[in-house]
Amino acid sequence: MRKLTILLSLIVLTACSGPKDTPLPRELDKMDTIKPAMEKLTAEERELALSYIMRHTITAKIGGLFGGKEGPGIPEGMTLGKAIEEQRKFKADAAIEEAKQQALKAKLKAEREEAQKQMREAITVTLISKKISEERGYSGIVTDENLRVVFGYKNNTDKEVAGVKGYVSIKDLFGEEISGFLISNDTTIPPGQSITWTGSRSVKYSTGRSDDRKLAELPEEKYKVVWEPEMIVFKDGTKLTGPKE
Numbered sequence: 001m002r003k004l005t006i007l008l009s010l011i012v013l014t015a016c017s018g019p020k021d022t023p024l025p026r027e028l029d030k031m032d033t034i035k036p037a038m039e040k041l042t043a044e045e046r047e048l049a050l051s052y053i054m055r056h057t058i059t060a061k062i063g064g065l066f067g068g069k070e071g072p073g074i075p076e077g078m079t080l081g082k083a084i085e086e087q088r089k090f091k092a093d094a095a096i097e098e099a100k101q102q103a104l105k106a107k108l109k110a111e112r113e114e115a116q117k118q119m120r121e122a123i124t125v126t127l128i129s130k131k132i133s134e135e136r137g138y139s140g141i142v143t144d145e146n147l148r149v150v151f152g153y154k155n156n157t158d159k160e161v162a163g164v165k166g167y168v169s170i171k172d173l174f175g176e177e178i179s180g181f182l183i184s185n186d187t188t189i190p191p192g193q194s195i196t197w198t199g200s201r202s203v204k205y206s207t208g209r210s211d212d213r214k215l216a217e218l219p220e221e222k223y224k225v226v227w228e229p230e231m232i233v234f235k236d237g238t239k240l241t242g243p244k245e
Contacts, residue, residue, distance in 0.1 A: 020045075020081030026074045028057045037080055045084050052087035108243050115242035119229035122240060123164055124154040125183070127225050128196060132203060132216045146200040147212040149181070153197065155189040160235035162188055169226040170215055178223060179210040188235065 019037035031053065038046055056074045074083075128150040135144040151168065155161045163186040170179045181199075189195050203212045215223065232240040 020079060020084065022080045024053070024074055024078040024080060024083055026076070026078075028053075034080065041080070041084075048084045048087040048091075049080055052083040052090075055087070055090070112242045115240065116229055119166075119232050119240045119242075120227055122155070122157050122232055123161065123189075123227075123229065124152075124156060125164075125166070125168060125225070125227040125229075126152050127168070127170065128152045130216050132213065133200070142204075144202055145204040147179075147203050147216055148198070148200040151181075151183070151197045151199075152194055153185065153187075153189055154194040155191055157234075158191045159238075160188055160190055161232060162186065162235045163231075163233040164189075164229070165231045166227065166229035169228060171224050171226055172218075173222060173224075177210075178218070179212050179215045 019040040022034050022037035025031055025033060038049065041049065053074070056072065060073055061070055130147060130149045133146050133148045134142050135146065137143045153164060163184075165184045168181045168183055169177050170181075171177050183197075185197050187195050187197070201212070203216075206212060229240075230242065
C-alpha cells in the first residue's frame with residue numbers, strides 16, 4: 001500500500017510539473033540548462049522568455065556601464081512560467097505607455113498647428129528682396145560676401161503688435177529647405193500696417209547648412225516662403241503662442 005501511495009505521488013508530481021516550472025538560472029552562461037524546457041514552449045512563449053532573460057541580464061548590465069544604475073538581475077526562485085507572465089505584462093504596460101505618448105504627441109501637434117494657423121493669420125511675413133553684397137578692403141580685394149535680405153511684416157489684427165518671433169524657411173519647388181532665418185523683431189506694428197526688416201549674414205564664411213548663394217540667385221517663382229511663427233506679443237500684453245515641445 002505504501003509503495004502504491006509513493007507511485008501515485010510521483011505520477012501526480014510528474015503530471016503537475018512542466019517546462020514552465022523549470023527554474024531560471026541567474027547567470028547567463030548557465031542558460032543552456034533550460035534549453036530542453038524552452039523547446040517545449042510555444043514560439044510566443046519562447047520569445048517572451050528570451051526577452052525577459054535579455055532584459056534582466058545583458059540590458060540590465062549595460063545600464064551600469066554608462067554611469068547609470070545597473071538594472072535588477074534575475075530574482076531567486078524565478079521560473080520560466082513566471083518570467084513569461086512578467087514579460088507579457090511588461091510588454092502590455094510598454095504598449096499602453098507608448099500609446100499614451102503617441103496620443104500626447106498627436107494632441108500637441110494639433111494644438112501647435114492650430115496655434116500657428118492663428119499666428120499666420122495675425123502676422124504675414126514675406127521675403128521682399130535678397131542679394132549678395134561684397135565687402136572690400138583698402139586694396140580692393142573682396143574680404144567677405146553677405147546675403148542681404150529684406151523681410152516684410154504685416155499686422156492683420158486690430159491691435160498693435162509689440163514683437164514677433166519665429167522661423168522663416170525658404171524652400172525650393174521640391175520642398176527642400178534652401179535657407180532658414182530665425183526671426184526676433186520687436187518693432188511695433190500698428191493695426192493693419194506693414195514694416196520691413198533688413199538683415200545680412202556672411203556667405204563666404206558661413207558654417208551653417210543654408211545655401212544662401214543659391215537663394216540669392218533664384219527667381220521668385222522658384223522658391224516658397226514658409227513662415228513658422230513661435231510667438232506674437234501685442235502691446236496690450238496679450239500674446240499668441242504655441243504649446244511647448
